Amino acid sequence: MPRQLISSGSTFEQEIGYSRAVVDGDWIFVSGTTGFDYTKMTISDDLVEQAEQCFKNIQAALNEAGSDLRDIVRVTYVLPDAADFPKCWPTMRKYLEKVRPAAMMISAGLSDPRMRIEIQVTARRGSGA
Numbered sequence: 001m002p003r004q005l006i007s008s009g010s011t012f013e014q015e016i017g018y019s020r021a022v023v024d025g026d027w028i029f030v031s032g033t034t035g036f037d038y039t040k041m042t043i044s045d046d047l048v049e050q051a052e053q054c055f056k057n058i059q060a061a062l063n064e065a066g067s068d069l070r071d072i073v074r075v076t077y078v079l080p081d082a083a084d085f086p087k088c089w090p091t092m093r094k095y096l097e098k099v100r101p102a103a104m105m106i107s108a109g110l111s112d113p114r115m116r117i118e119i120q121v122t123a124r125r126g127s128g129a
Contacts (some may be wrong), residue, residue, distance in 0.1 A: 006064045008057060021061040028065045028123040032078065033057045034115045047084055047116045051091040052125040056120040059067040070128030072101045082107035088117060096116055099128075 004023035007013055013020060021030045021110070035050025036043045038057060046049055049083055055069070061069055075096065079085055111117055 001009065004065065008038040008061060010036065012036075012039060019064060020057075021065055023065045026125040026127075028062060028071070028125065029060050030058050030121045030123070032076075032118040032120040034110070034118050035063070036113075037116075039091050040050055043114050045072050045114070047061045047087055050058075050115070051088045051119075052118050054117060055091070055095045058119060058121055062121075065125070067125045070099055071093055071123040071125055072099050073124050073127060074102045074122040075104075076120045077103070077105040078108055078110065080116065081106065081107055084116065085100065089127050098109075 005019040006021040006023065008020040010020065018031055020033070028044070033054050034043070034057075035053040036057075037053055044053070049124075059069055062071065068121055077085070077088070077092075079088075110116075
């Protein structure tokens with residue numbers, strides 16, 4: 001099966017030169033995904049709303065790859081302020097409680113000061129919980 005590139009339509013993908021996700025066989029690698037609504041290129045100021053939008057964006061990429069959140073095996077969270085991480089936990093549980101992927105949180109600066117969280121996932125088609 002040839003490699004498949006998935007785009008969200010985000011201007012970032014074209015400007016920087018990357019794909020929202022890459023499918024290689026049964027593996028799906030979703031790029032770091034922020035809380036931007038890529039259809040409008042807008043982002044909420046609210047951290048929890050950004051986390052919700054991250055998961056919506058990830059879900060859309062996985063759907064296009066013929067997969068779902070259930071197939072996530074690894075997730076990495078990046079937040080500029082580590083103290084904000086617990087505020088996101090209810091949202092993370094909402095989307096991943098049954099999946100329970102391997103996870104890691106990193107505190108680091110993001111490319112745009114409006115971004116308060118970025119989430120990257122790896123999924124394997126058919127591995128769903």
